[in-house]
Amino acid sequence: MRKKREAGGPEVSESERLLFGGPLRYDMGWNEHADAFLELSFRAMTVRLPGMLASSLRLARQADPRAARIVLAAEVGRGAAQAVSLLAVNSALGKLLAGPDIAQRLRAAAPALVVMAAVMLVAALLRAASTYATGRLEPKVERVATELYLERAANVELAAIEDHAFHKLLDTAQYGARSARSMISYGARVINAVISLIAAAGVLTVLHPALLPLLVTMTLPSAWGALTNARRRYESFHTWVQHARAGHLIGNLLTEPAAAPEIRVHGVGPFLLRHFRSMSETAEAEQARLSRLAARTGLIAAAWTGLATVATYATLGALLLGGAMALSVAGTAVIAIRTGSTSLDTLVLEINELHEEALFVGDLQRLYTEAAERAIPSGGLPLPEDPREIRFENVTFSYPGDAARPALDDVSLTLPLGRIIALVGENGSGKTTLVKLLAGLYTPARGRILWDGVDAASADRRLLAERVAMVAQDFKRWPFTARVNVAVGRSSAPLTEERLAASIAEAGAEEVVADLPRGLDTLLARNFSGGHELSGGQWQRLGIARAAYRRGRILIVDEPTAALDARAELEVFDKIRALAGSGQTVVLITHRLASVRHADLVHVLEHGRLVESGTPEELLARGGVYAELYALQAEQFTARVPAPKPA
Numbered sequence: 001m002r003k004k005r006e007a008g009g010p011e012v013s014e015s016e017r018l019l020f021g022g023p024l025r026y027d028m029g030w031n032e033h034a035d036a037f038l039e040l041s042f043r044a045m046t047v048r049l050p051g052m053l054a055s056s057l058r059l060a061r062q063a064d065p066r067a068a069r070i071v072l073a074a075e076v077g078r079g080a081a082q083a084v085s086l087l088a089v090n091s092a093l094g095k096l097l098a099g100p101d102i103a104q105r106l107r108a109a110a111p112a113l114v115v116m117a118a119v120m121l122v123a124a125l126l127r128a129a130s131t132y133a134t135g136r137l138e139p140k141v142e143r144v145a146t147e148l149y150l151e152r153a154a155n156v157e158l159a160a161i162e163d164h165a166f167h168k169l170l171d172t173a174q175y176g177a178r179s180a181r182s183m184i185s186y187g188a189r190v191i192n193a194v195i196s197l198i199a200a201a202g203v204l205t206v207l208h209p210a211l212l213p214l215l216v217t218m219t220l221p222s223a224w225g226a227l228t229n230a231r232r233r234y235e236s237f238h239t240w241v242q243h244a245r246a247g248h249l250i251g252n253l254l255t256e257p258a259a260a261p262e263i264r265v266h267g268v269g270p271f272l273l274r275h276f277r278s279m280s281e282t283a284e285a286e287q288a289r290l291s292r293l294a295a296r297t298g299l300i301a302a303a304w305t306g307l308a309t310v311a312t313y314a315t316l317g318a319l320l321l322g323g324a325m326a327l328s329v330a331g332t333a334v335i336a337i338r339t340g341s342t343s344l345d346t347l348v349l350e351i352n353e354l355h356e357e358a359l360f361v362g363d364l365q366r367l368y369t370e371a372a373e374r375a376i377p378s379g380g381l382p383l384p385e386d387p388r389e390i391r392f393e394n395v396t397f398s399y400p401g402d403a404a405r406p407a408l409d410d411v412s413l414t415l416p417l418g419r420i421i422a423l424v425g426e427n428g429s430g431k432t433t434l435v436k437l438l439a440g441l442y443t444p445a446r447g448r449i450l451w452d453g454v455d456a457a458s459a460d461r462r463l464l465a466e467r468v469a470m471v472a473q474d475f476k477r478w479p480f481t482a483r484v485n486v487a488v489g490r491s492s493a494p495l496t497e498e499r500l501a502a503s504i505a506e507a508g509a510e511e512v513v514a515d516l517p518r519g520l521d522t523l524l525a526r527n528f529s530g531g532h533e534l535s536g537g538q539w540q541r542l543g544i545a546r547a548a549y550r551r552g553r554i555l556i557v558d559e560p561t562a563a564l565d566a567r568a569e570l571e572v573f574d575k576i577r578a579l580a581g582s583g584q585t586v587v588l589i590t591h592r593l594a595s596v597r598h599a600d601l602v603h604v605l606e607h608g609r610l611v612e613s614g615t616p617e618e619l620l621a622r623g624g625v626y627a628e629l630y631a632l633q634a635e636q637f638t639a640r641v642p643a644p645k646p647a
């Protein structure tokens with residue numbers, strides 16, 4: 001409990017409450033970390049060390065096997081060089097401090113001194129090789145890890161992307177690739193420090209058995225301090241990652257073009273700035289808390305190290321005084337203790353850094369695993385080549401966290417292919433949800449969606465998506481050229497001018513393209529130099545062109561004319577009708593009931609339930625929900641048009 005409060009830091013700021021409706025801290029309940037990754041005890045870390053090194057090495061080998069081999073060989077070589085160098089020092093000191101004649105002693109020590117020089121040269125060369133190979137390796141490792149992250153994230157079900165817990169993982173795992181990069185150099189240094197430590201420890205044990213435990217005692221406090229701080233930093237990072245994202249969000253809102261007009265007209269700038277400052281101050285308070293604790297831990301560790309150092313050198317002195325150790329041996333011992341404690345200090349720090357980075361890489365690996373589990377399944381039954389109809393059979397679907405209010409409730413309906421089918425209903429009645437299920441973006445909680453006899457749940461999802469082209473209500477306005485904005489409808493197909501021109505004509509978007517300063521090569525992103533912005537209606541035409549470019553058998557258009565003027569609306573519906581005439585299935589969602597009269601079949605939804613189905617004429621004649629909505633809209637146009645005044 002104490003840890004939880006510690007990481008939670010200051011109280012929830014007013015800004016968090018007002019802008020985001022509550023605290024933006026992830027709850028760091030320990031049960032979330034069943035794998036005990038946060039258990040940062042020295043023993044736990046040492047046990048995990050080989051695994052961490054192995055995972056770095058695996059990534060490195062995947063990214064650039066040659067560079068990985070060079071780094072590994074160079075670091076092992078450097079460690080070995082240090083061992084040889086210590087032995088040479090020992091031998092040189094032994095020769096220099098024993099014997100009568102100084103010239104003779106120097107001669108005797110010369111081979112050892114030559115060995116020391118040669119070893120230094122080799123070590124320098126190895127260091128250069130390692131620096132070069134590490135520098136080559138690091139960006140590649142980061143790229144490989146990032147690619148994996150993006151690939152897996154792009155391939156999960158839509159429901160996972162909308163799931164809060166998965167989003168947290170996406171949030172934290174994004175730092176993993178950078179950590180994977182850093183792990184390379186930390187890993188290399190750890191290997192190097194381990195080997196040189198083994199060398200120093202070996203030499204010390206040979207010199208006197210008491211020296212090794214003393215060396216370890218000297219290093220333990222700094223190990224403890226580094227570990228304690230690392231755990232605090234990691235815990236805090238996890239708790240605060242969402243808060244940090246919100247801070248960036250406010251910062252971006254202040255500069256992005258989409259928000260710029262409202263910021264100026266409504267004077268939102270100072271309001272956002274105030275909250276940016278307040279959120280930053282809350283985050284700074286957390287940083288200050290961490291620094292305060294780090295300083296305290298550092299002081300305690302330093303006091304213990306000081307005591308241990310005094311004890312070590314006092315022991316050495318006592319051994320000398322008592323005649324238990326020769327002066328030359330004591331000299332080597334001092335050097336070995338210094339080398340050893342430096343190596344051990346470095347080792348502890350590097351392991352700690354490695355471990356801290358490994359925690360983030362651990363997040364990344366958890367994301368890889370979870371994303372693989374939640375990936376859109378591959379394989380499955382083929383769909384009928386030319387199905388006659390798609391049937392929804394008692395389909396119920398709720399959005400995650402909203403099971404009490406199903407967005408679709410026991411819906412059974414038929415979508416005959418090759419026709420225009422309109423979905424009608426008031427806001428929130430479930431029309432968009434229905435087409436998302438049709439497109440395979442969600443799967444029903446209950447019931448089935450049958451393509452002739454084949455259940456979409458057991459069908460190959462990629463084949464299903466192949467058949468569908470969709471202009472969603474909030475279709476993506478890609479910040480790329482107009483050409484890409486159309487051709488992205490089927491990015492796997494080779495981009496041909498004929499197909500582009502045909503789709504643009506089908507969507508009636510020729511004028512939109514003709515008006516662009518550089519035609520199809522115009523960049524449709526205002527915030528880049530040379531970028532151009534389209535109006536809502538112009539974008540909508542391009543959206544329809546994109547769907548036409550896709551050439552899916554089933555065209556789903558959700559509010560295709562919402563942003564179009566009256567003339568353009570008529571034109572777009574004519575185009576859509578023409579498409580249906582050529583055998584294309586059109587599933588149309590619209591609130592403009594005048595446009596629905598050309599549909600072959602209309603399904604009316606209300607609160608997630610199907611309430612009426614039939615041709616527009618049948619529904620009008622029935623006098624139900626459709627007729628009521630139709631009458632409401634028609635009323636708006638029955639007012640008499642004023643007669644022109646006589647001249």
Ligand SMILES: Nc1ncnc2c1ncn2[C@@H]1O[C@H](COP(=O)(O)OP(=O)(O)OP(=O)(O)O)[C@@H](O)[C@H]1O
Binds near residue numbers: 425427
């Ligand atoms: N991604 C989502 N997560 C959670 N709830 C959602 C999501 N999308 C829609 N809903 C909810 O599901 C219900 C049906 O929404 P849907 O978008 O299907 O309605 P609609 O008929 O298309 O409405 P509109 O005419 O306004 O476009 C609504 O209550 C809505 O709040």
